[in-house]
Amino acid sequence: MDVPLTKTAYEDPATRRAWRRTAAFRLSAFVLSLGSFVAWLYAVLLTPVWTLWVLFPALFVLIYLAMLNTARVLGIRSLRRILRVYPWQSVPGAASIAKNGTTRFSFADPERPDKTVSLGYGSFLGSGYTFWVRRVRSGEVGEVWFAGDPRFLGVVAVPGPRRLFGVAQRTAVDDRMSARKRGVSAEARERAKAAGARVG
Known part of the structure; x- marks a missing residue:
């Protein structure tokens, strides 16, 4: 597939669509990672105490994923800025x-x-x-x-x-x-x- 012959990548309609898909995916992942904390809290409240040995390690995984998704969301505008220059x-x-x-x-x-x-x-x-x-x-x-x-x-x-x-x-x-x-x-x-x- 040939690259678009435009002055900047963002002038290409396919690139703008790809950026919007990327933004939508990252925002969805961010929202889901926040929602996972609510699900974790419900699990803590509704399950027996002995399950905490499984649920607490899961919390650290959820925190890491939330931090990763936050960084990805913050990078959305950076992608567009680069595509508007090169x-x-x-x-x-x-x-x-x-x-x-x-x-x-x-x-x-x-x-x-x-x-x-x-x-x-x-x-x-x-x-x-x-x-x-x-x-x-x-x-x-x-x-x-x-x-x-x-x-x-x-x-x-x-x-x-x-x-x-x-x-x-x-x-x-x-x-x-x-x-x-x-x-x-x-x-x-x-x-x-x-x-x-x-x-x-």
Whole structure:
């Protein structure tokens, strides 16, 4: 499938639909994770006391899932911001599995095409069950679409686009680290800043 020939990814109607589906899915997961606490409380109140040894560990799992879904909901606007700055590009063979079991995406440096820049995904607890780790591990992902600058941040998708998610270098999102300055033109820094990245 060919990437849309638009100035930015978000100008493509299929991309806007994919973003809305992603937003709806993440919001639904967030609401369900909140509702699970109500279900847990009912279970505590309506079951014998001896079941607490099962229910209390389940509470910690629910708290973790709620935190994960909260982070995903907060990232919805970030995805759209990136898609409004960068166009899609097709990158065959970009996805691979790193030694630690996470998914690694390798893209050409926009200003030095002979060099590659890697972005990681799947370092959180339970990520081995996610689409991007399972499918890359099984070799089912041959081509990905990427919108962004791999030196800062971007959005990765299955061609179509489908399965949108954000990736970023820590230096582009973590205030505790120094923002990248070397090897980046002023124009590239401005675009990355417009997409929400920290730039030097």
